[in-house]
Amino acid sequence: MKKKPLAITASAAALSLLLAACGQGGTENTGAEGNTADAASPKIKLSIWHNFSGDDLRAQAVRAQIDKFKTEHPEIELDAQAIPPDGYRQRLKTVAAADEMPDVFFTQSGTSIKEFYDGGLIQPITPLLDQYPEWKNNFIPGSLDTLSFDGQVYATPLSGSATSFLFYNKSLFEQYNVKVPTTWDEMMTAVKTFNDNKITPISLGNKASWLAQSSIISSLADRVTGTEWFKKAVAQDGAKFTDPEFVQALSLFKELADAKAFQTGFNSLDNTQMEQYFIEGKAAMMIDGAWALTNMAASGTEEQLNQVDVTILPSVPGGKGDPNSMSGGSGGGLALSKHVEGDQLKAALDLIYTVSGPEAMEAIANSNSIVTYNVEPDQTKVMPLFYKAFNLYKSVKLTPVYDAYLTSSATEAVNNGLQEISMGGNPEDIAKKIQEAQARELGQ
Known part of the structure; x- marks a missing residue:
């Protein structure tokens, strides 16, 4: 008699598995009742566009940081598009005209980002900088000026120009x-x-x-x-x-x-x-x-x-x-679409920090790329020509x-x-x- 409840439970479990298997019909069923947690919490969708599409070391360093974010955030469905530089600016203009900007996108400093600001297409990332004051304060003075408007920062430079x-x-x-x-x-x-x-x-x-x-x-x-x-x-x-x-x-x-x-x-x-x-x-x-x-x-x-x-x-x-x-001067950085909000906004800010934060600045500098950030390139990783050019740039x-x-x-x-x-x-x-x-x- 003591074993009967266990047998009933086991039978019920087997029946549940059978019904689940029949319900799948040979395809993935992400909405099955046995997966209510996933159904209640669908993946956050996030898009990022950038022009680091080449095989150069800087492009590899930036893409590696994006891949790192993907690995660390399996709960986020990231659509990352690497677009060749020659056609990149025009493609951004096309989606801007339709107010269909990607959630996060790379833009040059100065006139380029100002056009997006004047068009009301982006939102500031100042709260992210305030969250990480050590990161914020390590940019070379003036680095954020051409990426800022009305006292708010809209991107941080991924590299020095x-x-x-x-x-x-x-x-x-x-x-x-x-x-x-x-x-x-x-x-x-x-x-x-x-x-x-x-x-x-x-x-x-x-x-x-x-x-x-x-x-x-x-x-x-x-x-x-x-x-x-x-x-x-x-x-x-x-x-x-x-x-x-x-x-x-x-x-x-x-x-x-x-x-x-x-x-x-x-x-x-x-x-x-x-x-x-x-x-x-x-x-x-x-x-x-x-x-x-x-x-x-x-x-x-x-x-x-x-x-x-x-x-x-x-x-x-x-x-x-x-x-x-x-x-x-300052190179371009990652801007944030005005439409991003809620959990998607938090994910977008995390992405920007991963690709632009202190660890990323060090990786980009060590890819033989000039940055407007207080970091000393590792001379064992960079070529002597870069080290000379970097010091020339600063002089x-x-x-x-x-x-x-x-x-x-x-x-x-x-x-x-x-x-x-x-x-x-x-x-x-x-x-x-x-x-x-x-x-x-x-x-x-």
């Missing part, structure tokens, strides 16, 4: 007895000498058109005009892009193109091809951003990397800008990157205009197009 390093091949300079240029005359002499010896003077890949703007004209023009002039021209307050000093800056870029400083077909090559061309020793110089460091670290051999050194662009005659400078004045300040229309006018100039276009005509685009978008 340094867009105009002058990389050069030490072996080629020594072989042809060329001085590393510190003045414009020395630059043009170097261009001529390398051309005479059938060596491409400067590797350039301007297929996507932003490279020449970001890496060359941003720094070169500042040397001519000075930073204050540029800020006035951006605001259309006391300066215009048709002013003689800016036309002079565009003329210097034309001087490089006319002197055949760049390889044949540079407007049909992307920046990855450009960097590969340089690291293989086919060009004596390359003007590129900090991203080139992690790209070269991923693709170059130790022998190739040992041939590369780094400095800044040369001074220009009569320039009003500081010659000990380069264009740069110079940082000046504006054009596309972080100009309106979208004016940025496009600069990008397209530099391609036009490189194919024989007139600097005065291009300056007029840039001026009209900036004034029009500001309603002036």
